[in-house]
Amino acid sequence: MVEAEAGEMGAFQMKTPKFFYVACFVPLFAPAAAVRAEETPAPPRAVVENDRLAAVVDRSTGVLAALENKLTGETYTIGEDQFEFKTDSTAIRFQDVQLAALDVRGQTWNASYRQGQTKIEAVYTLDDHFLRKQLAIVFAQPTALLRAEVSRPRFATAGLKLMEYSYPKFGRKPGEEPCRTFFGRTAKGGLFAGVGMPFADTHLDGSQVHLAFAPHLKLAAGERFECEPVYFGVYRRLPNEADSGDEPSRSESDAMVAMTSAVLGPPRHGLAPMACGWHSEMQNYSYTSPADVEADMKSLDFLAECGIDWVSDSHPWGGEIDKINQLGADGRFQIGELTRQFLDHARQTGVQVVMWSTMTNSHPWWDGHGKGFRSDLPRWQSRPDKKRYDGTDGRYNGDLSSLLDRMPPGNCVANKPFMDWLSKLNLDIARDGQFRGWCVDGDFFGTGGYYTTIVPVTCLAEGHDHLPGDANFCCQRALARFIADVRKQQPQMYIFTCRPAQDLGVWALHNIDACFTLVEDGGPPDNLAAGDGIRKWSRIRVHRDFFPHYIDQPLLFPSCAGTDLAAHRWRSHEHLDFILLSALSSSPNQLFYLPTKGGIPDEDKATLRHWLDWGREYARFLLVRKDLPDWPTVDKVDGSAHIVEDQGLVFLFNSGKQPLEGRFALTDESIGLKRSEQFRVLQHYPVSEKQVIAKRGETILWQVPPETALVLEIQPAR
16 A cells, blocks of 8 residues: 655646637537637636536546545545557657647537547546546557556545455455456545456556556557546545455445446346256256256246246256257257257246356356357457466466367458457347346456456457457457347346356446355355355455445255266255345345255245345345445344335344344444434344334344344334
C-alpha cells in the first residue's frame, strides 16, 4: 500500500488545436477542419455530475482531471488520464495526438483525437457512483495491435492511500488471480479503479495506476477496435468501519458489487433450483438403449417430486457426440430419438433442461470420443505453444504439454470463422425449443477446464484473429461474444455458465444468469457445517470477488457422478432445513447433487419441496441481499437481510451447541430500511408468537437456539 503524493495535476505535453467544440454535437471522428471557434472562450473545465459523483473534464485535453466524491465531500485530483497504443511498428501516444472535438452533455462526454490518419475516440459515461471510460481506435492501415493503455491516472490528493487487490484467490497461487482492482482510501471513504476484463495488464506504480491490456490481434485497415472499459468509482466508509488491511472493506465491496450489478444487469429469473445431471447419477455419455433413457426419465420424476424444476444436461450436446463430430459446413444438427424422448418427458414433468455445449472439443471428458470440431478444416485448429506448458513453470499445476499430446487437436476460439460456425450451431439448437437453458463448458485448450487459469493462452497458428503466440485476449473476447449471441437471439434463455467463465472472475459474467460455483465439493458431510460453508463461500464470492449474489449458485450435497449407486450415500436428513435455508439466503440460484436413482427418504423429498416452494413464494425478497457483519462461525450468529420497500426477511444462523444472540439495527446501513419510522418484527420460522414493535434506528436482539436456522419477517408497523 502506498500513499499518493499531494499536489496539483501535472501539466500535459500535448499538441492541441486552436479551436474545439464546446456546446454543439460533433459526429464521431469529425475532421479537425470542421471545428469552428466560439466567440466567447469556453471555461477551462466542465463538470459532469449526479448526486453521488462529479467528474471534472479538462476542456483543453478532453480527459478526466478530478473526481468529487459527493458521498464524503472529498475531491481526488487526477493527472495523466492518458492513453497509449503500441503496435508492431510504432506507438500512438497521448502527447502526440491532436484533440479534434469535445462534446460534453448530460451524463457523458466524448473526446475525439487524431494522429495523422489514425482516429481515436474516448467516451466517458457517468452511472450512479462510478464513471466508465472506453476508447475506440481506427487505423488507416492494417495493424498488429500489441498493447492498449486506456488510462494511467496519477492521484495527487493528500491522505489518499492506494492499494492493489487481486481476486479471485481460491485455487490459485499469488499472481495467478485473473482480476485486479485498485482502491484509494481516506478517513471518510475513497475511490476504486480498474479494467473491466480478466487478466488485464494493470499495476500500481507509486501514486500512479496503469490500466491497460494486451490485445495482441490483427486489425484491418479502417476496422474500428473498441477497448475494454476502465472504471473509476467512489464510496463512503460505513460508521465505525475497521481497517480491513489487504482485503476490501465492507464499504469497498458494497461499492464494487453495486457497480458490477449495474454493469451486468438485474436478475432475469426468479428462484432457479437446478440439479446437475452429471453429478446426480444420470447418464454421463451417449444413450445406447431405451433402458438408458427410461432410467433418466425416472431421475426427472425424482427431481420433480423434490420441487427442482431445472436440470443441466448430464452429457454434452445431449449425448450426440458422434453426430457433432461428423458435422460439416452447414452445421445442421438433429436431436436423436432417444434424446428427444428424454426431453419430451422433461417437459411433461415440468423440469426444464439446460443444453450443455462445449467450445474447443466436443467432449473433453470422454477419452477417445471427444474431438475438435470440423476435422475437415485443420486451419481452425489451435496450435498451443507446448514448450510453455511443460511443467517447469511453477505457476502451472501439472504438465499441460503431456495432456495436450494425448488430446486430439482442438479448435481455436480466437478464430472468427470457427466461432461463427459454432455460434450458428448453438443458436439453431436453441431455436428448436427443446432446451430452456444453455451453458458452455471447457477451457481454451480443449482439456475440460483443468487449465483455465493459465495465461497467456497461446496459439501459434497463422490466419486466426490473434497474432501468433498470445491469444488470451482474443479468446476471452470470442467467449464473451459467443455468450452474447445466445442472449441476443434468445433473451429469455436461462444462461448457466461453467468453465472457462467460472474461473475468469466477475468480468467474464456478462449476459449470465448463474455461474457454476467455484467450490465443487458440495460442502462437508454434515449439514450444519455444509450450511456454514455455503454461506461463507457465497460471502467470499460477493465480498471478495464482487459477484452480484443473484449470479452466484451455491452447491448442495456431495457428488453422485456416474451410476455406481453403492458409492453414493445420502447424508442424514438431520438439519436439512439448515443447509437449504443457507442456500436460499445466499442466492435465488441453487445447484443440487442428488442420488436420483439411489433415492432419498420420502420425508426428505418433502422437506426439499417445502423449502423450494417457499423460496418461489418469497423469491422477490431473495433477489436482494444485505449481509449482517459477522461471518459464519460456530460461536457467533450470522445472517442476511432481504428487504424490498421496507419489508422482507432476515435470516439468522447458529450452528453452535449453545444459544446465541443475533442482532441488527433497523437502519438502511444495517438491513436496507429506507423510509418507514416504525416496524414490526416477528418470527416466521420456526413458528413463534414472539414479535417486537420498534422504531427506526433501534437495535433488535433475537435469541437463536443452537443448531438452528431462523427466519424473521419485518414489515412497517402502521
